[in-house]
Amino acid sequence: MSTSKGNIGYTTVAVLKNLAINRWTGIILLLYGVFTSAVCFSDTFRERHIEIIDGNIVITLTNKYLPFFMMAAILIVISPLFAGDKKIRMDELGDTCRNGKEHWKKAKIFAALLYTVSGVTVGFIIPIMMSSISQTPIYFKSMVFESANPDIKLSTAQFYLFSFAMILIGMLFLALLTSLISSKTDESLIPFASVGLFFGIEAVLFSFRTPYYLWEINIFRLLKPYWFLFPSNPPFCPAHRAIIIVTTIFVVISCFVIWMLFGATVKREA
Amino acid sequence: MFKNEFYKIVAKKYIWIFVLVLAVFYVFILTDTKDNFGVVYSDALQPVFEEINEAAYTPEIREYIIKNGYDIKIDDIEHFLSPKIAATVDIYKGSTYHGYDVAKTLWEEGVKNRIVNLVKRNVTRENIINQLRADSDNPLNRYLLKQYSNMPKIEANLTRWDDWIDTNKTLLPGMIAFVIILSISGVYSNEYANKMHGILLTSKKGRKEVFWSKFAVSILFSVSCVIAFQLLNAGILTWMYGIPFTDTPLNSLSLFYKMPTTLTAQQMYIMQLAGSMVGAMVLTAVVLCISSFCRENILSFFISCLYFGCGFILSNTLEGGYLSSLITLPGEVSTFSLMSLVDVLGSGKVLVVSDTVVPTVLITIAVQLCIMVVAIALTYFFYTRKEISR
Numbered sequence: 001m002s003t004s005k006g007n008i009g010y011t012t013v014a015v016l017k018n019l020a021i022n023r024w025t026g027i028i029l030l031l032y033g034v035f036t037s038a039v040c041f042s043d044t045f046r047e048r049h050i051e052i053i054d055g056n057i058v059i060t061l062t063n064k065y066l067p068f069f070m071m072a073a074i075l076i077v078i079s080p081l082f083a084g085d086k087k088i089r090m091d092e093l094g095d096t097c098r099n100g101k102e103h104w105k106k107a108k109i110f111a112a113l114l115y116t117v118s119g120v121t122v123g124f125i126i127p128i129m130m131s132s133i134s135q136t137p138i139y140f141k142s143m144v145f146e147s148a149n150p151d152i153k154l155s156t157a158q159f160y161l162f163s164f165a166m167i168l169i170g171m172l173f174l175a176l177l178t179s180l181i182s183s184k185t186d187e188s189l190i191p192f193a194s195v196g197l198f199f200g201i202e203a204v205l206f207s208f209r210t211p212y213y214l215w216e217i218n219i220f221r222l223l224k225p226y227w228f229l230f231p232s233n234p235p236f237c238p239a240h241r242a243i244i245i246v247t248t249i250f251v252v253i254s255c256f257v258i259w260m261l262f263g264a265t266v267k268r269e270a
Numbered sequence: 271m272f273k274n275e276f277y278k279i280v281a282k283k284y285i286w287i288f289v290l291v292l293a294v295f296y297v298f299i300l301t302d303t304k305d306n307f308g309v310v311y312s313d314a315l316q317p318v319f320e321e322i323n324e325a326a327y328t329p330e331i332r333e334y335i336i337k338n339g340y341d342i343k344i345d346d347i348e349h350f351l352s353p354k355i356a357a358t359v360d361i362y363k364g365s366t367y368h369g370y371d372v373a374k375t376l377w378e379e380g381v382k383n384r385i386v387n388l389v390k391r392n393v394t395r396e397n398i399i400n401q402l403r404a405d406s407d408n409p410l411n412r413y414l415l416k417q418y419s420n421m422p423k424i425e426a427n428l429t430r431w432d433d434w435i436d437t438n439k440t441l442l443p444g445m446i447a448f449v450i451i452l453s454i455s456g457v458y459s460n461e462y463a464n465k466m467h468g469i470l471l472t473s474k475k476g477r478k479e480v481f482w483s484k485f486a487v488s489i490l491f492s493v494s495c496v497i498a499f500q501l502l503n504a505g506i507l508t509w510m511y512g513i514p515f516t517d518t519p520l521n522s523l524s525l526f527y528k529m530p531t532t533l534t535a536q537q538m539y540i541m542q543l544a545g546s547m548v549g550a551m552v553l554t555a556v557v558l559c560i561s562s563f564c565r566e567n568i569l570s571f572f573i574s575c576l577y578f579g580c581g582f583i584l585s586n587t588l589e590g591g592y593l594s595s596l597i598t599l600p601g602e603v604s605t606f607s608l609m610s611l612v613d614v615l616g617s618g619k620v621l622v623v624s625d626t627v628v629p630t631v632l633i634t635i636a637v638q639l640c641i642m643v644v645a646i647a648l649t650y651f652f653y654t655r656k657e658i659s660r
Contacts, residue, residue, distance in 0.1 A: 048597075075572075076568070076572060079568060080568065187284070187567070188566075188567070188568045189452075189455070189456065189567045189568050189571055190284050192568050192571060192572070193284075193288065193452050193571065194288075196575070197288065197291065197292070197448070200444075200448070201295055204295075204299065204441065205299075208299065210299075210302055210303070211302055
């Protein structure tokens with residue numbers, strides 16, 4: 001990658017570096033590490049506080065707890081991405097630059113997306129690593145949820161990849177949504193509270209399981225992907241169809257959000 | 271100054287948008303069950319409430335139900351029942367609801383199940399009392415024996431108090447807390463961000479007067495918020511189920527079945543309203559305290575959410591039973607617990623400390639009041655200290 005100034009890659013790396021060295025990234029990563037270690041190394045903690053899914057610690061950590069840590073990181077770190085600059089009028093500086101605001105905005109969006117991808121990757125690496133060190137079984141070759149008779153039969157390794165993809169799609173959607181709201185306001189609290197509220201409402205709908213279609217088309221279906229393996233009611237059955245419908249919906253909405261993010265810039269530039 | 275500070279909170283448009291979104295969501299989620307047999311015909315058996323209760327306490331019916339292991343047909347006991355019950359159910363003869371015969375469902379699920387459940391609950395209570403009498407004499411057993419013996423006569427669960435109390439269990443306290451945290455978290459931290467904090471030192475009365483106005487206004491806002499959401503909740507419930515036609519012992523409700531409580535449903539609901547109000551005040555004091563040492567609004571909001579969220583999660587994951595322990599106590603003494611009261615008060619929870627049985631709700635109230643006092647003192651200290659640099 002060229003490091004010459006004015007290159008979008010250079011700006012993206014600079015913004016990404018800022019996001020990565022944000023103290024909250026460190027704090028949340030540390031908390032996730034401590035929590036993962038406690039689950040992997042302490043039998044007492046695991047027995048008392050954790051409900052293990054399918055007898056697999058890595059699946060439990062990634063499908064049940066990782067989304068909440070990632071969500072906290074996205075909310076705290078990405079919320080001020082645009083709003084923080086607007087608050088101190090730093091965004092106006094873009095008007096004086098050769099490449100204008102569009103270049104700067106694109107770099108920020110790319111950085112937010114890269115930050116999310118890195119976060120989810122690290123979120124998967126930590127439990128696998130901890131599980132290996134603590135010698136708790138990872139069961140790479142055995143089938144997942146075999147006793148529960150799932151609609152889709154996957155080996156554990158395949159399921160890890162599937163979970164990674166689904167959680168990543170969900171998290172990218174949330175990161176884009178946070179960025180979009182952040183770009184429309186000068187108050188960092190608004191994207192934080194809005195996406196937090198959206199997350200909360202989705203959690204309530206997911207736990208109430210009512211109304212049915214809002215349970216199916218729910219962000220938690222992506223963030224807790226093991227639910228996808230089991231059959232649902234029409235039109236969300238068989239399980240493959242549910243995966244296609246739900247991921248398509250969220251990918252399309254994400255594309256729309258990206259279009260809104262870039263569209264707004266172009267309009268203002270014009 | 272008071273007016274000005276209040277205006278500062280309510281003038282933020284985004285707060286109203288959030289309140290509106292939450293209210294719409296709440297109406298949506300609550301009314302989603304409106305098209306349900308139990309809701310549509312919730313008042314069908316109301317005229318024969320007394321007759322159903324009498325039937326469950328009729329020795330012949332009771333003996334017959336127990337003898338048959340609670341598995342009976344309504345025809346078996348019909349001749350013992352008051353003719354008024356049959357007449358009331360007959361009103362619905364010929365009506366169908368989503369393919370169900372209304373009169374038949376009312377007989378089977380409405381009348382029979384309620385009589386059988388009432389008998390079963392009374393037998394369970396008697397068994398618990400007998401077991402406690404047979405068990406060794408210790409403070410906990412003495413306390414439980416007293417509670418179960420003094421319990422009012424259990425009635426059929428026909429009053430809909432279940433729904434009125436259940437709505438205050440998790441969702442409503444969570445929503446009220448969200449609005450309070452969102453609105454109050456910036457009260458002091460915004461001043462640091464706007465550099466008003468330092469400028470105030472140049473005024474005649476310094477920051478002290480502003481402190482008390484901000485505090486009073488925040489409390490007023492929180493109380494208004496609780497009243498607004500509770501009115502919304504009561505409005506929706508009245509529209510769906512109507513106002514409960516009579517008071518009933520808390521033990522008659524499925525939520526509190528077998529719990530050692532002597533309260534009635536009405537008392538519980540009133541206490542929930544009071545708990546919601548006091549809990550909101552404590553939460554306001556804590557949020558103000560957090561706001562007074564945070565330089566950024568977002569940080570203050572996040573820490574406040576963590577404070578309430580931890581109590582919420584702990585209280586909801588460790589509930590169950592009537593015995594408190596050191597593991598369940600952190601959730602039980604939380605602000606959320608005070609705003610909900612279902613777990614600590616409704617379940618009649620107690621903590622055994624050496625040879626003394628202490629109702630957990632008293633510990634919750636004491637801890638929350640202490641937190642409130644400490645929070646106010648810390649806020650005052652953080653806000654009025656003569657530090658102006660960032």
